[in-house]
Amino acid sequence: MTDSFLSVTNLTRYFDVSKPWLNRVLEREDKTFLTATDNVSFDIRKGETFALVGESGSGKSTIAKMIVGLLAPSDGTIEIAGRRIGPDDPDAIRTVRRRMQMIFQDPFASLNPRWRVGDIIAEPIRTFGLMSGNDVTKEVARLLEVVGLSATDASKFPHEFSGGQRQRIAIARALSSKPEFMVCDEPTSALDVSVQAQILNLMRDLQDEFGLTYLLISHDLSVVRHMANRIGVLYLGRLVEVADSKRLFVEPQHPYTRMLLDAVPDLALSGRRRKPVTGEIPNPINPPSGCAFHPRCPLAIERCKFEIPEPRITPTGTAACHLVDGDIQQSVTGGTE
C-alpha cells in the first residue's frame, strides 16, 4: 500500500517468564514464555486514526511499545514512512523518532514531578535541537495555548494541575517535536467522562489542524468508535479482526468481536438485552491450541481446536476465523434480527 504511514508485518513479542535458573534445574522445568503479541500485521494510512481494542492481556500496549521503540520485537518487521526499523539500521530509528510521539495512560506518572511544565514541554525541542534560546520559550507558550492551557502555566509544576490538564500537558509535550504520528495508549481511561470528552475533542482538533496520524489504544469500545476510522480487535496477542470503524459495530465478523459488542452496557436504554458472555480470557502463558478463542466461542467447530486461522478478507476488512465467509455470515445476520 503506497499511502500507508506505518506498516507492521508478522510482529511477535514474547517475554521470558521462567523461574530462576536454580529452581528450573531443581524442579526440572523448562523455560516458559508468554507470547504477548503473536504474528500481528496491519497498516496505518496517513492521516487516519487506527485503533486497537482488546481486554487486558491482549497485547495492545506491547504493540504500542514496539512501534515507538520502547521494546524490541522478537520477530517481524515495523516499517515507518517506508523505512524498516530494526537493529540493522540504527539510523532509521533516529530519523523517524522525531516524527512520532506517544501519549500515555496515566498523566500522574508520565510527567516528571520535579520539572516545571515549561521544561517538560521543551525537552523534545531541545533533544532534537529544533530551536534554541528565546524561541523555545515562545514555542512552549504557543503549544500550551494550542492544548487549551495558558502560557503562564509554563512556570508551574505538574502537581498544580488536575488529571485532564496534565493530559493536555502530555499532549503539548508530544506535539513539541512536530510529529506526524502519535501513539495514544489509553489516553482517557484515567480521566472522568466529562474530562474525557474534552481530551477526545482536543485530539480531533489537533488531527484536523496538523494532519496527524493516530494509533489509539483503548479498551473502551465507545471511545474507539467515536475516534477511529479503522479498528483492529486483539485477543490473546492475535489480531482477530480489522474493520472499518462504523461497519465493525454493525456487522462484526469475528465471534469475539460480536461478544465484546454484546457485553457493552446499553446507555440508550433501548431495551437491548445483553447476551451474557461466558468464560474469561485464558492464561496467555498457556493459550488454547488452534484459535485462541475456541473454548469461549459459541460457533467453534472441530477445526478451530487444531488450526490457527489466518486472516481472511471480509466485506468489512479482515477476520481471522475459520467460519468467516461461510456459516458465520448466516448466524451473524440471524443474530441481529
Next chain:
Amino acid sequence: MTEPLLSVRDLVVEFPTRRGMLRALDGVSFDIAPGEVLGMVGESGAGKSITGAAIIGLIEPPGRIVRGEIRLAGERIDNLPPEAMRRIRGKRIGMVFQDPLTSLNPLYTVARQLIETIRVHLDMSEAEARAHAIGLLDRVGIPAAARRIDDYPHHFSGGMRQRVVIALALAAEPELVIADEPTTALDVSVQSQIIDVLKEICAERGAAVMLITHDMGVIAETADRVAVLYAGRMAEIGPVRDVILNASHPYTSGLMASIPTLVQDTDRLVQIPGSMPRLNAIPSGCAFNPRCNQAFERCRIEQPPLIDVAPRHAAACWLAEEETKNDG
C-alpha cells in the same frame, strides 16, 4: 412506598486539613427501599465513596460526620459505638469493593475467610458453615465450588475473585449491599457477568443495593434509581430512565451527552468546560454555576435545594423551580 430500608438525611462529612475544613459531603439525603438498587454516580471527588464509607461507619479519622443522620430500617446507625457498628457491618450491610485482590486476605484460603465470616454472624457449626460457603460460591458462578473453596485468592482470576468477594458480602444474608466500583478493575466481558450475578442474587434474597460507580452504562442497566453527586452535593436523583433520558440538572445532561455511544454518530462530543472544583474552592451558590451554560444571577448567590420535577424525581437546580412554576 414502604418504609425505606436505608434513610440518609442531610449528611455532612468534613475533613480538617492544615488549610481549613474540607467539606466532602454537604447535606446529602436519600432513601433506599428494601430490594431496590440505587446507583450513585459522580466524577472522582464528588463524594460517592465517602457516602458509602459514612453508611458503614468507616470514614477515616480525622474525617467525621458533622451533621445529619443515617437510619437502617428506622434505627439510627451513625452514632453507634464501634463495637455495635461492627456487628452491623457484614451482618446487615455487606460490602463489595473495587479491587478484589485487596479485599481478600492473600494468606487465608477462600474457605477460611468465608467460614469465618459466616460463623461470626450466623449461628452455625464449622461443617454447616462450610456447606453454606460452598453453596454461596456455587451460586455466584464459581465452577467446582466444593474443590475450589480450599484455594487461595491468587489462584483465582480477577473476575472469579470478585465473585468470591460477592459471596463474602452476601454470606451473612445482609439487608443492604454497598458495592463500590465493583467492576471498575475488570474487563468488559467479565464486567457484565459480575453485574448480572450481583443483581440476580440481591433480587433473589431481597437485599437492597447501593451501587457506586462512575460508569453510567452500568447504572443504566442495573439500577432502579440513580443519584448524581457533584462536589459533595446531590445534583439530581430519580428513576434511571428519567434521569438518563430526561435529565433536569444541566450537569447530568452534560455528563450524559459527553459519553460517546455505540449508536449515535457525532463529530464532536458535548463537553462541559472546566473541571469539578476542588473541595477547598467550591463556588458560592450552586457548585456547578461556573461550568453551567444556563447559569443566571441567582445560581451564583443562592444554593439550590432539591426541587421536585416529577414524582420521585428531583434536581438541585433553580431552572427546575422555574419549570415547575411554569407548569403549575
